[in-house]
Amino acid sequence: MNYEEFGKLKCEELLKVQNIFRENFKIDSYANWFYDSETELLRLYNDDEDEIFFRYIPVGTFSLKSRTWMWSWFNESSIEKSKTELLVVKEFGNENNYEKLKEGTFASDEYDGWELASICLDFLNGIGVYKVDTDNLEKYMLIMGIENHDSPKVRKLKQKVVECGKHGHSRPAFVCDHLDLETPKGFEEAFDTYKGMELEEEDDFQAWCNECEKIRLEHDGWNEESEKFAQIQLICEDCYFELKEFNQIK
Ligand SMILES: [Zn+2]
Ligand SMILES: [Zn+2]
Known part of the structure; x- marks a missing residue:
């Protein structure tokens, strides 16, 4: 055959x-x-x-x-x-x-x-x-x-994920406290992401708004002060990509 x-x-x-x-x-x-x-x-x-x-x-x-x-x-x-x-x-x-x-x-x-x-x-x-x-x-x-x-x-598997009220268990992600689904505020990321992508052990989904990016650049990166402004929050991967979709200024 x-x-x-x-x-x-x-x-x-x-x-x-x-x-x-x-x-x-x-x-x-x-x-x-x-x-x-x-x-x-x-x-x-x-x-x-x-x-x-x-x-x-x-x-x-x-x-x-x-x-x-x-x-x-x-x-x-x-x-x-x-x-x-x-x-x-x-x-x-x-x-x-x-x-x-x-x-x-x-x-x-x-x-x-x-x-x-x-x-x-x-x-x-x-x-x-x-x-x-x-x-x-x-x-x-x-x-x-x-x-x-x-x-x-x-x-x-469940230990490696966060529990989200909306999405259940999903991978952890980190965003600044300003991002929401009401007003687009920009979406700066630590690296390019897409939903479901494989992450290296040391990588996390991380994003912040335009305002945070301004402060971050003023401080030559993340330091105590720029981090204080950002108030990074732990959320789930699904929430992260909802925020990305909404906040990205294309
Ligand atoms: Zn921010
Ligand atoms: Zn979620």
Whole structure:
């Protein structure tokens, strides 16, 4: 069988599995997603009462910018330990000389992701595939099973996040006290951000208003006085991006 036929067959199989997956777990009923590469958990949620956790294996990412696919096993910034399980698929690619299974990265389109995920699903007995979209990347995850709400992993995940009255558990973010959803006040950031992006261990989402930026520049950066003016507050990631959307002066 050539790769095209093989891929097509696996996609057809995925379609069946995927329908059951979406139906059984009401996947489309969740408005928000959040994943944690360290615990290798995907959380789908509406709020803290209405949430579900899955164990996942990262399959790979499709970059909308460079139009390339990259397997997680090839991607150094993919820290999930489970990614090595995909090497059986690579091995299979080597044996059958299927380029897309053995090359770490290659020029691609939106369809490859589903096809490659469908092949992994078959090899590793996944229960479904989930794709998260961020600004420039589509990340494909092979869903391996459901994780109990009170498992040690879920508890660990929840320790890393803040609890927000509006959004439930989400990653922490920091903003000055002046930003609100009433009057746009500018949105200066420590670094460019987009929702759901991976953060380095030492990085946090941080933003402040134009007025704070003025004071910060007057003081050559953050010091006691400029920080006193900013009154930095801890909020959740979802709140952060609501503020960003509203306050950004384009
Ligand atoms: Zn401010
Ligand atoms: Zn929030």
